Amino acid sequence: MDIIVAIILGIVEGITEFIPVSSTGHMILTSRLMGYDDQSSVMNSFEIVIQLGAILAIAWVYRFRILNLLGLQKDSQTSRAIGKPAGKLxxxxxxxxxxxxxxxxxxFKDHIKSLFSASTVLWALVVGGIFMIFAEWYNKRYARVSAEDIDQISYTQAFLxxxxxxxxxxxPGFSRSGSTISGGMISGVSYRASADFSFLIAVPIMIAVSGYELLDSYKDMNSDTLLAFAIGFVVSFIVAYLVVLAFLKLIQKVQLRHFAYYRFVLAAVFWIFIMN
Structure with a gap:
């Protein structure tokens, strides 16, 4: 893996990890376009490393909220964090x-690994986009929004x-943030609160998943790959940090359906260039 490829994939991971467009799908499709085997052990290890960079970025954005949840920060000090001061959460x-x-x-870990393919991702992009449009429509039309901010989310809504x-x-390709934000909106949580909660729960779940995968893949990190892995990690961290901040500032202007339209276009483009 050369440095240019590491930078490109680090940028792709950073941009797509936390917005509802499927980072997994983008990584698989981008790797295919560049002629890399996205199922190789080295590529799998690299994807885990740059994902950790994105996780660190989101942890930094929500650092005050996380410290408060862990009992390491007083409520009054969380006012500088993204969102409102911690209360009920x-x-x-x-x-x-x-x-x-x-x-x-x-x-289902063994079964899930067998589903990682370009065709699976393309269908997930489309179906996930339709689900996101439905969630936004349902939230505005039928859902009784009872959680305007993250501290108003109930246990039932968190479980849903x-x-x-x-x-x-x-x-694979459905998008973790797409499913959680949509699920929150269907459950009566506002768009902004759903996004905040989605980003916050991403930290422990991605650390757990990445850590588990890293136990099997750490051997691929050697002197030949260390530089590329390090560059990908740093690029992913920087890009993910900037993207999340921009998303949270523009969340009222960029609705969920806009990401769904992008997914439809992406699926069509890649269907033409990859599947044919």
């Missing part, structure tokens, strides 16, 4: 949001978001 909400996906991922997250675990 606690570790039980986080556990309810991540346990279903972790359980499903562990039980966790259940919806299982879709992305079982279907």
């Amino acid at each position: 606690n570790l039980i909400h986080i556990l309810l949001g991540i346990v279903p996906a972790l359980a499903v991922g562990y039980i 978001i966790g259940i919806f997250q299982c879709i992305s675990v079982l279907w």
Whole structure:
């Protein structure tokens, strides 16, 4: 893996990890376009490393909120964090949001790995986009929004978001953030609060998944790949940090359906260039 490829994939990971367009899908499709085998052990290890860079970025954005959840930060000090000061949100909400996906991922881990293909991702982009449009429509038309900010999310809503997250675990390319944000909006959580909760629960679940995968893949990090891995990690961190900040600032202007339209276009383009 050369440096240019590491930079490109680091940028792709950073841009797509936390917005509802499927980072897994983009990584698979980008690797295919560049002629790389996205199922090789080195590529799998590299993807884990740059994903850790993106995780670190989101952890930094929500650092005050995370410290508060861990009891290491006073409520008054969280006012500088993204969103409102911590109130009702606690570790039980986080556990309810991540346990279903972790359980499903562990039980079906062997089956899930067999689903990583370009065709699977293309269909996931389309179906996931339709689901996102439905969630936005349902939230505005029928859902009684009871959680305008993250601290108003109930245990039931946190658990429902966790259940919806299982879709992305079982279907590569569906998008973790797309399923959780949509699930939140269907459950009566506002768009902004759904995004905040989605980003926050991404930290523990991605650390758990990446850590588990890294135990099998760390041997691929040697002197020949170390530089490329390090560059990809740094690029992913920087890009993910900037993208999340921009997304949170523009969240009222960039609705969920806009990402769905992008997914449709992406699926069509890659269907032409990859599947034919």
